[in-house]
Amino acid sequence: MKRDYFGEGIAERYDEDAAAQSTPEAVGPVVEFLSNLAGDGRALEFGIGTGRIALPLHDRGVQIDGIDLSSAMLRRLRSKPGADSIRAVEGDFASTNLGSGYGLVFLVFNTINNLTTQDEQVACFQNAADHLEPGGYFVVEVGVPNLRVLPPGQNLHTFHLSESRWGIDEYHFATQDFTSHHFAVRDGELRRMSVPFRYVFPEELDLMAKIAGMSRLGRWAGWEHEPFTDDSTMHVSVWQKSRE
Numbered sequence: 378m379k380r381d382y383f384g385e386g387i388a389e390r391y392d393e394d395a396a397a398q399s400t401p402e403a404v405g406p407v408v409e410f411l412s413n414l415a416g417d418g419r420a421l422e423f424g425i426g427t428g429r430i431a432l433p434l435h436d437r438g439v440q441i442d443g444i445d446l447s448s449a450m451l452r453r454l455r456s457k458p459g460a461d462s463i464r465a466v467e468g469d470f471a472s473t474n475l476g477s478g479y480g481l482v483f484l485v486f487n488t489i490n491n492l493t494t495q496d497e498q499v500a501c502f503q504n505a506a507d508h509l510e511p512g513g514y515f516v517v518e519v520g521v522p523n524l525r526v527l528p529p530g531q532n533l534h535t536f537h538l539s540e541s542r543w544g545i546d547e548y549h550f551a552t553q554d555f556t557s558h559h560f561a562v563r564d565g566e567l568r569r570m571s572v573p574f575r576y577v578f579p580e581e582l583d584l585m586a587k588i589a590g591m592s593r594l595g596r597w598a599g600w601e602h603e604p605f606t607d608d609s610t611m612h613v614s615v616w617q618k619s620r621e
């Protein structure tokens with residue numbers, strides 16, 4: 378049984394913690410990008426969460442379904458206006474199948490990294506392809522592994538430092554995994570949460586797509602089609618399922 382890192386305690390604060398990524402300015406370009414690819418077809422979000430992207434996409438007229446491991450996140454989604462016309466199913470997006478005929482499957486906000494083995498990430502690409510109609514699109518938004526910030530001999534990177542919160546990523550190069558350690562002082566108590574991830578390079582994702590019968594249509598450094606360069610820290614990639 379896969380461990381759910383988005384239980385009640387995380388789900389209740391999720392929308393507040395993701396407020397900066399949920400503004401119309403942040404979400405607008407994502408919705409524009411995805412609705413252009415969806416056209417009149419059905420869309421499926423892997424890791425739909427509380428509907429940060431799915432709800433505004435649905436408001437744009439895209440018919441959307443979703444899969445998520447966390448019942449607590451799905452409960453929050455279902456309590457929101459508009460969510461009753463979104464089919465949201467509890468399950469693992471590496472293996473749960475909702476049928477075929479989707480024009481678009483998407484997986485945003487670094488959520489591919491939540492699959493902590495290569496086999497699971499490969500299975501996720503196959504699962505996306507299985508849902509897609511011929512010619513359909515799979516979109517992934519994920520950070521480029523930021524190993525360049527590490528000086529030789531180091532495997533720890535501080536990604537957040539403020540009065541009451543600290544975040545440290547711990548990298549393991551031999552296994553290509555990393556753990557994000559979050560420390561926070563809340564109600565006078567120090568709390569720690571450590572979440573395991575697998576980092577993955579863009580070219581490895583292309584290979585996973587190829588194995589699943591998809592080929593790369595484009596890669597950008599952001600949702601507004603910014604060019605992807607040596608210095609890009611994240612990418613939005615689109616693969617297309619073969620028409621045959």
Ligand SMILES: C[S@@+](CC[C@H](N)C(=O)[O-])C[C@H]1O[C@@H](n2cnc3c(N)ncnc32)[C@H](O)[C@@H]1O
Nearest residue numbers: 383424425426429445446447450469470486491
């Ligand atoms: C970072 S949140 C992103 C939520 C939403 N897509 C957004 O953009 O706000 C990651 C979501 O993926 C879900 N998730 C993580 N691993 C999963 C898996 N293997 N199968 C299904 N859902 C998963 C989590 O429960 C969580 O709701």
